[in-house]
Amino acid sequence: MMIKNIIFDFGGVLLDWNPRYLYKDYFRDGREMEHFLADVCTPERNSELDCGFPFAEWVRKYQKMYPEYSEAIALYHTGWPKMLGGLLPDGAALLRDMKSAGYGIYGLTNWSAETICYAYEAFGDLKPLFDGIIVSGEEKTLKPGPEIYRILLDRYSLRPEECVFLDDSRQNVDGAIAVGINGVLYDDIARVRSELSGLLK
Structure with a gap:
């Protein structure tokens, strides 16, 4: 055929597309950035967004789970264009x-x-x-x-x-x-x- x-x-x-483009200037420590992307805003959790989960709800969900990263999680939404x-x-x-x-x-x-x-x-x-x-x-x-x-x-x-x-x-x-x-x-x-x-x- x-x-x-x-x-x-x-x-x-x-x-x-790479979240590191956004977070390399946010995290002073590269190891902390890698921890954040491996354990907090992970590829698996990003897949929830890819499947239609509302972004604002997603941010709130993970801010509750990781309050110490509240600002960084919010940035995943507000700073998203910088990942491209x-x-x-x-x-x-x-x-x-x-x-x-x-x-x-x-x-x-x-x-x-x-x-x-x-x-x-x-x-x-x-x-x-x-x-x-x-x-x-x-x-x-x-x-x-x-x-x-x-x-x-x-x-x-x-x-x-x-x-x-x-x-x-x-x-x-x-x-x-x-x-x-x-x-x-x-x-x-x-x-x-x-x-x-x-x-x-």
Whole structure:
């Protein structure tokens, strides 16, 4: 079956997102920052936001659990845009190349509905190149669960075997493969382009 559509993850593929960009100036001690990000505002807890948990409630919830970090937890919300480092040039160039070659371009991201606007701002003139975008926080379901991939396929009338999904998480790639979508792990850009070329032949 011919590939017609390329589906892009956002963070780690198209956008540079890292809470350390925000907190390196807040915490004087790098070890304390790493403790905070490993034990307080963890990736697992960030996933609650990606699944649609209201940001203000999330802040209050963890401020009660960690009152000594109340200010730092509030900053996770108020300072969120500073976590974005901007477009990743390799991923952006790949997207432009695929669009120019005539492929449908879609986005599938685990991202809070309340902060996705900052991602769109960072995209700049890349944003209009998308034919459709699914945001976990708006759908209240996350990769790598099957539901979010099916939402994308159903909403845009896509056939899974005609799609390739690019993500920097092996779990998320495997989630796509489980519903019949071709998956490519996004790591080294030369390897990604080579694997993609093989699928597009």
